[in-house]
Amino acid sequence: GYGNYITAEGQKKSYWLLQNNWGKHWGDDGTFKVDMHGPDHCQHNFVHSAAFFNLDIPVVVPAPSSEPEINDYYMKNSPDFFSNFYFNKYEAEKANGLGDEKGAIHNTVLYGQSGKETSAPSVSVGDQSGKVVA
Structure with a gap:
C-alpha cells in the first residue's frame, strides 16, 4: 500500500x-x-533497488x-507382505502337485524301498486303557 x-x-x-x-510481531503489524x-x-531509490x-x-x-x-517402515501393512514371505495355500498346493487333491498326503498307496506298490497297512488304534487294538 501507500500513504502520506x-x-x-x-x-x-x-x-x-x-x-x-x-511476521506480525515485528514492525507495525508486520509492515x-x-x-x-x-x-x-540518495541517487538510487531504496524501493526500486530492493x-x-x-x-x-x-x-x-x-x-x-x-x-x-x-x-x-511398516511391512506388516504392505499388501505384498504375506505373499513375499510365505506361500499362499493355493500356490503351495499347485507347486507340490496337490491341486487335484492327489499326492503324498492324499494318496493311499505307499511306495517302499523295493519300488513295488503296496497298500497302506491298517493303523492300529489304542483304546482308552492304552492297550493296542488291531
Missing part, C-alpha cells in the same frame, strides 16, 4: 507500506514504511514414487 506523512519541517511526503517476512522518493542525497527484483528459481519436480513410503 508530514515531515518535521511540515512538508507532506508519500511512503510505500511494505509487508515484512518476519514497514519507506519514503517513496528517499533522501535528497522491492523490485527478478528471481530465476527452477521449479522443483518431485521424483515419482512407485510405492507408498509407509510400506518401507
Whole structure:
C-alpha cells in the first residue's frame, strides 16, 4: 500500500507500506514504511533497488514414487507382505502337485524301498486303557 506523512519541517511526503517476512510481531503489524522518493542525497531509490527484483528459481519436480513410503517402515501393512514371505495355500498346493487333491498326503498307496506298490497297512488304534487294538 501507500500513504502520506508530514515531515518535521511540515512538508507532506508519500511512503510505500511494505509487508515484512518476519511476521506480525515485528514492525507495525508486520509492515514497514519507506519514503517513496528517499533522501535528497540518495541517487538510487531504496524501493526500486530492493522491492523490485527478478528471481530465476527452477521449479522443483518431485521424483515419482512407485510405492507408498509407509510400506518401507511398516511391512506388516504392505499388501505384498504375506505373499513375499510365505506361500499362499493355493500356490503351495499347485507347486507340490496337490491341486487335484492327489499326492503324498492324499494318496493311499505307499511306495517302499523295493519300488513295488503296496497298500497302506491298517493303523492300529489304542483304546482308552492304552492297550493296542488291531
